[in-house]
Amino acid sequence: MRKVTLADVAAKVGVSAITVSRALRSPEKVSKTLQRKIKKAIADLGYVPDPAARALASGRTNVIGVLIPSVTNNVFSDVMRGMYEAIEPTTFDLQLGNTRYSPLMEEDLLKVFLSQKPAGLVITGIDQSKTARTMLQSATCPIVQIMETGPNPIDMMIGFSHYDAAAAATTHLIDAGSRFPAFVGARMDPRTQRRFAGFKDTCERAGVFSRERLITTPEPSTVTLGASLFANLISQQPEIDAVLCNNDDLALGILFEAQRRHMAIPEELMICGFNDLEMMAVAEPPVTSVRTHRHEMGRRSIEMLVRQIENPDAEASKIIDLGFDVISRRSTARRGPRLGS
Amino acid sequence: MRKVTLADVAAKVGVSAITVSRALRSPEKVSKTLQRKIKKAIADLGYVPDPAARALASGRTNVIGVLIPSVTNNVFSDVMRGMYEAIEPTTFDLQLGNTRYSPLMEEDLLKVFLSQKPAGLVITGIDQSKTARTMLQSATCPIVQIMETGPNPIDMMIGFSHYDAAAAATTHLIDAGSRFPAFVGARMDPRTQRRFAGFKDTCERAGVFSRERLITTPEPSTVTLGASLFANLISQQPEIDAVLCNNDDLALGILFEAQRRHMAIPEELMICGFNDLEMMAVAEPPVTSVRTHRHEMGRRSIEMLVRQIENPDAEASKIIDLGFDVISRRSTARRGPRLGS
DNA sequence: AACATTTATGACAGCGCTAACATTCCGCTG
DNA sequence: CAGCGGAATGTTAGCGCTGTCATAAATGTT
Incomplete structure (x- = not known):
């Protein structure tokens, strides 16, 4: 039982192989x-x-390559779910590459992916290395950068401003009465850095910034880590009345x-x-928490690619800012400044 | 700037293409x-x-296909992390297929994967459809079934007994004094069913089983769902003194x-x-909670495959039971039967 | 009715690489 | 020193499919 080929099908029908090929590729x-x-x-x-x-x-292939920094992180599983959802009704396949937050691994994976002549590429963030950018720019397939928006897109882009999102959350905390806000961050990747910048600038503008109320670590973030970082922080700086988390x-x-x-929240x-x-x-x-549209980002990134692949000259918006929403819940439901301060 | 091919390299060195090919494939x-x-x-x-x-x-390819029922589920992200870790030092690539807990999608994906002549395959669970089993059995590459152990392996197998794990957890609850234990389950896939069976049999043996203290749903499990299922359950059956969760x-x-x-736990x-x-x-x-060795399962499944691919006739254990551990914490730290019962 | 245009199918070559077998060259044995 | 074995390299062919161009048949046009 040999492999069945196009020629076998063609022979059975009594036509040539190319016709069978056409029946599959372009039935019209x-x-x-x-x-x-x-x-x-x-x-x-x-x-x-x-x-x-x-x-x-x-x-060419019908593979869409996806480069993300982590397969574990909850954030990316939501994005991936959106992608899988969007890819399902199409004829394309998704191929995942895990860069582990390393620009070098990103370059290597990019080389591998490009050698497969992908139909499209998704890449995370806007901080590619110079080499990576060059490779991407000379690629012949459409490319979407996800998770962030920013200047100088390689091709398409869908995301939001991490700076603005953190700034809005910080404003929310200050409006709720915080005078001693803290920032807790893990795995300070470029997006996290920009979030911190949004926090810092907003605090400074309100005159409530202190470098003492900042704790970060390069470790990947976990629930346990949150607990232990906070334990450290609060023992050093007991005046802290609010925390913005990474x-x-x-x-x-x-x-x-x-x-x-037994600290009362909020x-x-x-x-x-x-x-x-x-x-x-x-x-x-x-x-x-700050709601980010992860699922939609994943879904639409694929939709953008597929549209671009199937219809290269159609006019379509190439940069999409999905924004964010500060979802206010009881953990920050305080009004006015704290008593006695 | 045309694509660089083997022939170009060969010409530059002054040898034939096949030699360059060999230098890459079998340098010795x-x-x-x-x-x-x-x-x-x-x-x-x-x-x-x-x-x-x-x-x-x-x-043949250097692609190892992985069929899992969910890319979102935390359980599988741990498994996947183990797989990515194990694949990294090798020359193989991972290709993910999401079966969404559907035997039909599993068959379809399997067909696609097999058409790519994968170097190996990972498939979740032991409940493949008849068609799927036939396809797998006639495949020429090594195959690992993960997440579970059981009779009639297709090729290799790594996992643990869900029945035994749930039974052990149930015994733990009963030993801790539960007389009215409940079971909360979501997305009743075959593994979950076997966990429930372990719970039921153990309860019955101890004379504490009641079908009234069981709540399940086909929806995928989430934290929110846990809260609302429990709210339903406890309002119907206020006597419940312990819950084993899916x-x-x-x-x-x-x-x-x-x-x-404001219920006191435990x-x-x-x-x-x-x-x-x-x-x-x-x-x-x-x-x-019942600790399962997800990361190790992922890592070792790939290691088993790679070993088998590179060394097909080496003797190696083909079925590995990783076991489980009931990790007892404060949420079940009660001693003896409840007061007044 | 003669010709142009469109639609449906086919012939052929070649994508970049490797399997299988062939050749060359070397040192070594008896 | 003929003959042999093994290591290093080459030749040839073909994997299964699609791009390109050619051809044949159907339809429209004046």
Whole structure:
């Protein structure tokens, strides 16, 4: 039982191989009658096209490469879910590359991906290395940068401003009465840095910034880490009355640690997360967070690519800012400045 | 600037294409001198092999296909992390397929994957459809089934017994004094069913089973869902003194809901999760859970495959039971039967 | 009716690489 | 020193498919 090839199908129907190929690739060029017969023969023989042969002959694949810095991070699983959802009704496949937050690995993976002549590429963030940018710029397929918007797009872009989002969250905390806000950050990647910048600038403008109320670590963020970072921070700086977290894992850890210390939330400590993972709304008390449109970002990034691939000259917006929303919940529901300050 | 091919490299060095091919594929067959020269030429020209051409010519790829039911579920992100870790030092690539818990999608994806002549396959669980099993059995590459162990392996297998794990957790609850244990389950896939069976049988043996204290839903599990399922359940069956959860998301939701209702944990309600996600240890109170070796499962599944691919006739254990551990924490730290019962 | 245009199919070559076999060259044995 | 074995390299062919151009048939046009 040898592999079934196009030629076998063609022989069975009594046409040439190329016609079968056409029936699959561009059915509108083949008569209805033949299409039906060919479809039947394919089913009967159990023919499955060989993607390698197709790629070699046509010089392109139906693979969309996706470069993300982490497969573990909850944020990216939401984005990926959106992508898988969008890819499903199409004929394209997704191929994931994990850069582990390393520009070097990003370059290597990019080289591998480009050698496969992908139909499109998704790449995370706007901080590619010079080499990576050059490779991307000379690529012949459409490219989307996700997670962030910024100047100098390589091709397309969908995301939001991390600076603005953090600034808005910080304003929310200050408006709620915080005079001693803190920032807790893990894995300070470029996006996190920009969030911190938004926090810092906003605090400075309100005259409430202190470098003492900042704790960061290069480790990847976890709930446990949030708890222990906060434990450190609060023992050094007991005056802290609000925390803006890099992300929701940390925020949840801080919530647990605060509960352990019997700190009243929000009365003694306000907590604000980032990303608005599902669990924040149901925590006790519910935790304020910055909602980012991760699922939509994933879905639309693929949709943008597919549209561009199938219709290269159509006019379509190439840069999409999805924005964000500060979702205010009980963990920051304090009014006015704290008593006695 | 045309694509650089093997022939270009060969021409530059002054040898034939096949020699360059060999220098890449099986360096031991090429003299040291040539190897050096060829390596240099490859670097100079920036040659990158074309995987499609290789696949077509050799009839195999260096792709390991992975079929999992969900890319979102925390459980699988841990497994995937282990896989990515194990694949990194090798020359193989991972290709993910998301079956969405559907045997039909599993079949389709399997067909696609097999058409690519993968170097190996990872497939989740032991409940493949008849068609899928037939396809797998006639595949020429090594295959690992993960997440579970059971009879009739297709090829290799790494996992643990969900029945035993749930039974052990249930025993733990009963030993801790539960007389009215409940089971909360979401997305009742086959593994979940077996966990429930372990719970049921153990309860029955102890004379504490009641179908009234069981709540399940086909929806995917989330923290929110845990909270609302528990709210339903406890209002119907207020006597419940312990809950075994399908997984940790649900357990966390139940913890939050119990806090909202000011139920003392573990005094009024014991909670036991499943999987022992990172956050369970740091929750307040820390939540008992069944630790499963997800990361190791992912890592070792790939290692098993790679070993088998590179050394097909070596004797190696083909079925590995990684076991589990009931990690007892404060959420089940009650001693003896409840007062007054 | 003669010709142009469109639609449907086919012939041929070649994508970049490697399997299989062939050749060359070397040192070594008896 | 003929003959042999093994290491290093080459020749040839072909993997399964699609791009390109050619051809044949159907339809429209004046």
